[in-house]
Amino acid sequence: MSAFCDVCVDIAVADTNRAFTYSIPENMRVLVGMRVIVPFGPRKVEGIVLALKYEVELELGRIKPIIRTLEDYPAILPPNMQLAREMADKFNCPLAATLRLMVPAQLRKSRVSVKNEKFARLLVSGEDIKKARDSQSRAPTRQLLIDLMSDGEEHSLSNLRLLVRSPLSALQKLEEQGIVEIFEKEVFRKPYPSGLLKTEDPILTPGQEEVLSEIIPAINKGQGSFLLHGVTGSGKTEVYIRAVRHALKLGKTAIVLVPEIILTPQIVSWFVSRFGDVAAVLHSRLSAGERYDEWRRLRLGDAKVAIGARSAVFAPLQNLGIIIVDEEHEQSYSSESSPAYDAREVALSRCKREGATLLLASATPSILSFAKAGRGDYMLLEMPERVNAKPLPKVHIVDMREELRLGNTGILSNLLLQKLEECIKKGDQAILFVNRRGYAPSVVCRSCGERLQCPQCDVAQTYHRSDKQMHCHYCGGISPVPEKCPSCGSTFLKTCGVGTQKLEEELKKLFPGVTTVRLDNDTTRGKDGHRKQLSVFRSGAAQVMVGTQMIAKGLDFPQVTLVGAVLADLSLNLPDYRAAERTFQLLTQLAGRAGRGDSEGEVIIQSYKPEHYAIKAAATQDFRSFFNQEFSRRRKDLYPPFTIIARILCLADDNITARKVSGEMFRFLDSKLKEKPLWKKSVLFFREDDAPIKRIMGKHRSQLFIKMVDNKMGEEVIAYLSEISRMEWNCSVQLEVNPATLA
Numbered sequence: 001m002s003a004f005c006d007v008c009v010d011i012a013v014a015d016t017n018r019a020f021t022y023s024i025p026e027n028m029r030v031l032v033g034m035r036v037i038v039p040f041g042p043r044k045v046e047g048i049v050l051a052l053k054y055e056v057e058l059e060l061g062r063i064k065p066i067i068r069t070l071e072d073y074p075a076i077l078p079p080n081m082q083l084a085r086e087m088a089d090k091f092n093c094p095l096a097a098t099l100r101l102m103v104p105a106q107l108r109k110s111r112v113s114v115k116n117e118k119f120a121r122l123l124v125s126g127e128d129i130k131k132a133r134d135s136q137s138r139a140p141t142r143q144l145l146i147d148l149m150s151d152g153e154e155h156s157l158s159n160l161r162l163l164v165r166s167p168l169s170a171l172q173k174l175e176e177q178g179i180v181e182i183f184e185k186e187v188f189r190k191p192y193p194s195g196l197l198k199t200e201d202p203i204l205t206p207g208q209e210e211v212l213s214e215i216i217p218a219i220n221k222g223q224g225s226f227l228l229h230g231v232t233g234s235g236k237t238e239v240y241i242r243a244v245r246h247a248l249k250l251g252k253t254a255i256v257l258v259p260e261i262i263l264t265p266q267i268v269s270w271f272v273s274r275f276g277d278v279a280a281v282l283h284s285r286l287s288a289g290e291r292y293d294e295w296r297r298l299r300l301g302d303a304k305v306a307i308g309a310r311s312a313v314f315a316p317l318q319n320l321g322i323i324i325v326d327e328e329h330e331q332s333y334s335s336e337s338s339p340a341y342d343a344r345e346v347a348l349s350r351c352k353r354e355g356a357t358l359l360l361a362s363a364t365p366s367i368l369s370f371a372k373a374g375r376g377d378y379m380l381l382e383m384p385e386r387v388n389a390k391p392l393p394k395v396h397i398v399d400m401r402e403e404l405r406l407g408n409t410g411i412l413s414n415l416l417l418q419k420l421e422e423c424i425k426k427g428d429q430a431i432l433f434v435n436r437r438g439y440a441p442s443v444v445c446r447s448c449g450e451r452l453q454c455p456q457c458d459v460a461q462t463y464h465r466s467d468k469q470m471h472c473h474y475c476g477g478i479s480p481v482p483e484k485c486p487s488c489g490s491t492f493l494k495t496c497g498v499g500t501q502k503l504e505e506e507l508k509k510l511f512p513g514v515t516t517v518r519l520d521n522d523t524t525r526g527k528d529g530h531r532k533q534l535s536v537f538r539s540g541a542a543q544v545m546v547g548t549q550m551i552a553k554g555l556d557f558p559q560v561t562l563v564g565a566v567l568a569d570l571s572l573n574l575p576d577y578r579a580a581e582r583t584f585q586l587l588t589q590l591a592g593r594a595g596r597g598d599s600e601g602e603v604i605i606q607s608y609k610p611e612h613y614a615i616k617a618a619a620t621q622d623f624r625s626f627f628n629q630e631f632s633r634r635r636k637d638l639y640p641p642f643t644i645i646a647r648i649l650c651l652a653d654d655n656i657t658a659r660k661v662s663g664e665m666f667r668f669l670d671s672k673l674k675e676k677p678l679w680k681k682s683v684l685f686f687r688e689d690d691a692p693i694k695r696i697m698g699k700h701r702s703q704l705f706i707k708m709v710d711n712k713m714g715e716e717v718i719a720y721l722s723e724i725s726r727m728e729w730n731c732s733v734q735l736e737v738n739p740a741t742l743a
């Protein structure tokens with residue numbers, strides 16, 4: 001037994017980014033990776049054991065002992081410990097911050113505990129059961145209990161309570177007589193009902209066979225990184241299921257990442273129905289207890305498949321066989337808060353370290369991943385056809401400028417109206433997409449043209465009809481609609497643009513009697529909000545679904561034959577070099593919702609920029625053509641993957657402070673580049689200015705923006721930027737490398 005250990009205490013202050021040494025009391029079993037409670041100054045704090053030691057250089061009298069261990073097993077396994085160190089290095093953040101990713105938040109600060117339940121079991125068997133029963137002739141409840149438990153199994157009190165009123169006192173009597181035993185046992189709170197129907201395996205399509213014939217040998221060897229490009233409806237989920245099952249057969253485990261679990265209830269229910277209790281689900285809308293228990297089932301080996309959003313990439317699994325990243329192009333895989341990791345990169349690093357196979361998959365792979373596949377980092381696998389050779393939907397583009405010229409000022413084009421009418425008449429279902437929730441994306445003064453803005457943020461407020469208030473989608477702030485224009489006092493305010501609420505209202509007017517269901521952040525709150533809305537649609541009780549981008553993702557509704565994108569190109573205007581990529585992905589995924597059943601699907605894209613290559617390629621579902629055009633545009637305009645984009649965001653209470661800081665950083669970099677000609681060569685461009693959104697939640701935002709070559713020198717520049725950003729500044733600063741949004 002070692003007598004001392006190094007502990008990383010769980011407080012995120014920079015100067016505690018070192019380990020503290022504690023002594024281990026006799027009879028306390030302490031292992032590396034265990035969570036412990038230690039004295040820290042006057043406080044008691046949680047920490048993670050980093051290393052065991054036999055001797056220390058400190059004065060013995062100054063070393064305090066560990067107070068207790070929180071579990072009797074290490075919460076963090078050795079490979080995840082290494083991963084945490086590697087990430088702390090890479091992101092220049094305290095080890096405590098990366099270790100924190102490995103343990104669910106609920107586990108820390110002891111916010112939840114193990115749940116125990118009472119159980120009872122008969123102590124007698126065979127002939128003695130009858131004797132015991134006869135001995136209770138004047139106590140019918142006790143007799144009933146003996147009957148119920150005559151199978152000799154353990155019965156939870158909560159189950160017995162469903163059948164027998166207040167069984168405890170009767171059981172206690174039986175216990176006194178030595179007939180039953182009552183005991184407490186740890187139980188696991190389950191977020192999803194287990195033991196759902198065991199569905200039969202479908203026969204694989206040739207496409208699925210072919211793809212699996214590459215993946216399976218890789219799992220056997222514990223290596224390989226794949227990018228699966230499979231069109232919508234090509235049956236990617238079945239590939240995941242077979243690959244995971246193969247890993248399990250080898251005694252290995254698996255992680256399946258999905259974009260935001262709440263948006264992908266289908267894939268979860270497919271996995272749970274095919275794998276039962278072997279699958280555990282991790283996501284943010286679970287109750288603290290459920291999340292804790294799912295995590296423990298994985299850690300203790302009761303569950304071997306982790307399904308979850310981004311953070312599930314840290315699932316505490318041993319003997320990892322495969323990590324699957326579904327819809328790998330999704331933005332939600334990169335974390336926006338520090339450490340700003342990308343789950344796909346973490347997945348790759350885990351797979352390499354732990355000898356597992358990586359499978360990234362999408363109908364619309366990210367430009368970055370597809371470029372990497374082209375370079376040979378991933379092996380490209382393709383499924384170009386839908387299951388059962390179902391045709392891809394027919395796509396029409398409607399030029400809304402033309403529509404306006406013909407005198408149609410409505411939200412819906414004549415073509416979309418006509419197709420909707422046909423669809424409804426046939427009794428089919430339709431999905432309509434608009435990329436804003438609320439009623440109207442802005443309210444404008446007719447006299448002076450002023451737009452109502454959030455008082456905290458530099459963005460337009462959205463009018464919501466449901467509560468007749470102005471909402472800010474950045475900070476969540478809500479305020480009443482002013483009676484007069486705050487700028488000129490005019491009372492002529494008008495709503496502009498279309499949100500989901502307005503589209504829904506419009507449909508009710510156009511098609512009285514047709515029931516609609518709306519799917520956006522307002523209607524899907526809570527753990528089950530999303531599932532409820534979807535099940536209304538699935539049951540056929542609603543014929544039209546209206547929603548934001550969340551309807552584009554992974555939904556499989558066979559009755560849907562018509563999909564409409566009401567304003568397809570708004571996302572092209574975002575201040576982001578990936579605007580075209582995002583628009584193409586969204587429209588292609590959206591189109592993929594149509595015609596998944598027996599009838600063919602049709603898609604209508606309404607656009608003001610029908611000639612844009614992202615819209616045209618989405619209409620033909622032609623990923624390669626889009627990739628080629630976008631790739632050459634990125635090369636020409638010097639955007640990733642040809643370059644690295646970095647920025648340091650400065651957030652201050654006033655614009656002057658923010659600009660002062662970013663201005664000073666600019667000068668730092670400028671003079672550094674004069675000293676370092678090699679760095680200067682790799683920095684293609686840098687500037688200092690206000691961020692595109694100047695203010696969010698009251699914080700003024702300025703930036704130092706840099707484009708550089710993706711090479712060794714570029715990396716050194718980033719290291720230098722990180723050094724700058726860690727200096728003492730008058731405001732809070734954040735370094736972002738290839739950030740998910742440039743707002």
Ligand code: ADP
Nearest residue numbers: 202203204205232233234235236237238387556
């Ligand atoms: P993707 O994720 O590629 O868009 P899905 O995994 O949602 O596609 O599969 C599309 C549909 O095809 C689903 O309804 C699924 O149940 C069905 N499917 C998948 N594989 C098979 C197969 N081998 N045989 C029959 N149906 C299948």
Ligand code: ZN
Nearest residue numbers: 454457472475
């Ligand atoms: Zn706001």
Ligand code: ZN
Nearest residue numbers: 445448485488
């Ligand atoms: Zn005005």
